[in-house]
Amino acid sequence: MNEYLQCSPEVEAALFEGRPVIALESTIISHGMPYPQNVETALACQRIARENGAVPATCAILGGKLCAGLTEKQIDCLGRSGLAVIKASRRDIPLLLAQGLDGATTVAATMIIAQLAGISVFATGGIGGVHRGAEHTMDISADLEELANTPVCVVCAGAKSILDLGLTLEYLETRGVPVIGYRTNVLPAFFTATSPFPLQWRAESPKEIADAIAAAKALGYQGGMLVANPIPADWSMDEAVISAAIENALIEAEESGISGKAVTPFLLAKIKDLTGGKSLASNIELVYNNVRLAAQISCQIPDSRFQKV
Numbered sequence: 001m002n003e004y005l006q007c008s009p010e011v012e013a014a015l016f017e018g019r020p021v022i023a024l025e026s027t028i029i030s031h032g033m034p035y036p037q038n039v040e041t042a043l044a045c046q047r048i049a050r051e052n053g054a055v056p057a058t059c060a061i062l063g064g065k066l067c068a069g070l071t072e073k074q075i076d077c078l079g080r081s082g083l084a085v086i087k088a089s090r091r092d093i094p095l096l097l098a099q100g101l102d103g104a105t106t107v108a109a110t111m112i113i114a115q116l117a118g119i120s121v122f123a124t125g126g127i128g129g130v131h132r133g134a135e136h137t138m139d140i141s142a143d144l145e146e147l148a149n150t151p152v153c154v155v156c157a158g159a160k161s162i163l164d165l166g167l168t169l170e171y172l173e174t175r176g177v178p179v180i181g182y183r184t185n186v187l188p189a190f191f192t193a194t195s196p197f198p199l200q201w202r203a204e205s206p207k208e209i210a211d212a213i214a215a216a217k218a219l220g221y222q223g224g225m226l227v228a229n230p231i232p233a234d235w236s237m238d239e240a241v242i243s244a245a246i247e248n249a250l251i252e253a254e255e256s257g258i259s260g261k262a263v264t265p266f267l268l269a270k271i272k273d274l275t276g277g278k279s280l281a282s283n284i285e286l287v288y289n290n291v292r293l294a295a296q297i298s299c300q301i302p303d304s305r306f307q308k309v
């Protein structure tokens with residue numbers, strides 16, 4: 001095993017025995033939600049994974065180690081620390097490891113840990129993508145490149161329209177990433193189930209997705225896969241309310257000169273304030289929905305391991 005990788009005993013045993021394991025990220029804990037809802041949500045995700053037959057491997061960088069499987073205490077610590085923890089994407093990993101630091105892992109960094117550990121399915125809320133105005137800012141999330149290069153299947157609720165959804169799909173197409181709508185023909189827009197952007201592929205069951213993962217694995221495919229799972233109807237937000245909140249948050253970000261990796265956390269917090277907390281409740285439910293689906297997919301993969309590195 002890689003000297004920097006540290007799987008919890010439970011995750012280690014499950015992987016060794018070929019039992020289903022799913023990865024969960026930690027930027028969503030430290031930077032995506034306020035305390036204490038972030039910790040409650042992260043712990044509930046672990047419960048939901050187990051109820052659906054998968055061992056949860058919440059990932060983070062702690063003391064310079066790539067950790068897969070955290071204790072409640074470690075999750076609580078990440079949640080309390082909030083923005084004080086470094087938001088860690090691919091570019092940050094070598095430095096955090098060399099200096100023995102902590103980092104809350106984004107989708108990209110969590111995919112890297114998952115692949116090293118041999119975990120092939122990962123549940124999150126929303127992925128990073130091509131930001132609106134990227135033609136000027138070049139702000140394109142490293143999550144997209146990771147999906148192109150790392151063989152992990154990421155289950156998300158689409159992407160927020162703080163991003164340019166059309167360009168995000170174009171980028172994924174260019175980089176050869178399959179995007180599969182789960183019981184939908186269009187890319188979900190995170191807080192709402194639909195968007196004007198059609199998808200090429202649709203799956204009706206977790207088994208269909210597991211079969212696609214198995215085929216990619218058999219080919220030794222380099223890249224990952226994205227499953228877009230729409231927010232459940234009961235939790236979907238009003239289109240006009242959420243669009244107005246996003247527009248206002250984008251204006252505030254621009255006026256405050258927010259840039260780089262601070263953009264997404266800033267927008268998320270603003271949107272929550274502007275919707276009186278409604279967006280947070282929806283956000284939490286869509287994550288649970290994704291954890292459920294990811295666990296069900298992992299249970300359909302005969303040997304849920306990608307090749308160990």
Ligand code: PSU
Nearest residue numbers: 027028032106107126128141142261264
């Ligand atoms: N989108 C959300 N919630 C999140 C994130 C994105 O709706 O919490 C987080 C994820 O961890 C994602 C990261 O991987 O932000 C992307 O950040 P950036 O755009 O800086 O790459």
Ligand code: MN
Nearest residue numbers: 139140141260
């Ligand atoms: Mn960015």
